[in-house]
Amino acid sequence: MDIKDIIKPENLVYKKTSLMQDKALSYCPGCGHGTAHRLLMEVIDELGIREDTIGVAPVGCSVLAYDFMDIDMQGAAHGRAPAVATGIKRCWEDKYVFTYQGDGDLAAIGTAETIHACNRGENITIIFINNGIYGMTGGQMAPTTLDGMRTSTSPYGRELGSMGHPIKMTELIAQLPGVHYVARHSVHTPRAVRRTKKAMFKAFEVQKERKGLSFIEIVSNCNSGWKMTPVKSNEWMEENMFLYFEPGDIKVDGKLVEKKKIK
Amino acid sequence: MAKVRGAIVVDIEACKGCEICMVTCPNQVIGMAKEVNGKGYxxxxxxxxxxxxxxxxxxxxxxxxxxxxxxxxxxxxNEKTR
Structure with a gap:
């Protein structure tokens, strides 16, 4: 059978969702942001809530998320996305509101906004991309940088004594009673992508039922910041990041779950 | 003979050559072209x-x-001959 006979509209099995703009993404080759963007748009597309969804873009690599996602978006000051999302949600209670934040935005400058939005149990969804580094500004050390990890501001590796410990934002906010669903996943393999997509469906479901805040952390790579090839950086992420940031559900239906290791 | 045949179409100008698809493919179908696209990937x-x-x-x-x-x-x- 010739390839031309296979490539026909009736044989189509997978195509980029129409909610992603045709504009080329501004991310580095192999960056997990692109996959996370597309996944989020696929979920919104499949739920059929495009007209009722408002996203809040952060400051960081994904600051231009509103250029790539073909839905209603709002920019926020650095770290203040949960505060802006709170305002939007309180004005339009029947809209779906999500924020899309990196670790510099959510775990560093926006810690207060994040924790208090979670504590108030705002009915929003937070997507948190954690790559352990400040990618946009040139690979400086972030609060989530691992022990001994080399960055441009910790050239001899992060030293816990003077620089503190990597912060587990997801576990931290899972303790708060206002938070209904918390999970940590990744987007580097087809299996992980499918799990993340399932988690996103659940997060929007929680929002629909007005049960509280849903929070998904996506452990991602930053191959430019880590100074590795994309494939190498995904391997490094599995070997190092996953030991500290273990993937899996952390809080389901408002109850903390016993740790189950998944790969 | 395989029961299922597939094909992919790559948007050459948008591809950034990160090679993640190459290592993901279970049948080693995908390779990286020797030529480069407009961006040099x-x-x-x-x-x-x-x-x-x-x-x-x-x-x-x-x-x-x-x-x-x-x-x-x-x-x-063999289904056809039956």
Whole structure:
């Protein structure tokens, strides 16, 4: 059978969702942001809530998320996305509101906004991309940088004594009673992508039922910041990041779950 | 003869040559072209098109969403003779 006979509209099995703009993404080759963007748009597309969804873009690599996602978006000051999302949600209670934040935005400058939005149990969804580094500004050390990890501001590796410990934002906010669903996943393999997509469906479901805040952390790579090839950086992420940031559900239906290791 | 045949179409100008699809493919179908696209990246292409089964694993991990996947089910030859 010739390839031309296979490539026909009736044989189509997978195509980029129409909610992603045709504009080329501004991310580095192999960056997990692109996959996370597309996944989020696929979920919104499949739920059929495009007209009722408002996203809040952060400051960081994904600051231009509103250029790539073909839905209603709002920019926020650095770290203040949960505060802006709170305002939007309180004005339009029947809209779906999500924020899309990196670790510099959510775990560093926006810690207060994040924790208090979670504590108030705002009915929003937070997507948190954690790559352990400040990618946009040139690979400086972030609060989530691992022990001994080399960055441009910790050239001899992060030293816990003077620089503190990597912060587990997801576990931290899972303790708060206002938070209904918390999970940590990744987007580097087809299996992980499918799990993340399932988690996103659940997060929007929680929002629909007005049960509280849903929070998904996506452990991602930053191959430019880590100074590795994309494939190498995904391997490094599995070997190092996953030991500290273990993937899996952390809080389901408002109850903390016993740790189950998944790969 | 394989029961299922697939094919991928890569948006050559949008591909950034990160090679994530190449290592994800279970049948080693995808390779990186020797030529480069307008941005100077070696783009992905079907190096071994016979092996593709249209599983779409490459497309769902592609960060830039440049891969479109097609799949057909083939009728087995012995089925026809029966």
């Amino acid at each position: 070696h783009y992905a292409y079907m190096e071994n098109p016979e092996g593709c089964v249209g599983c779409a694993n490459c497309a769902i991990v592609c960060p830039d969403g440049v891969i479109t996947v097609y799949k057909v089910k083939l009728k087995q030859e």
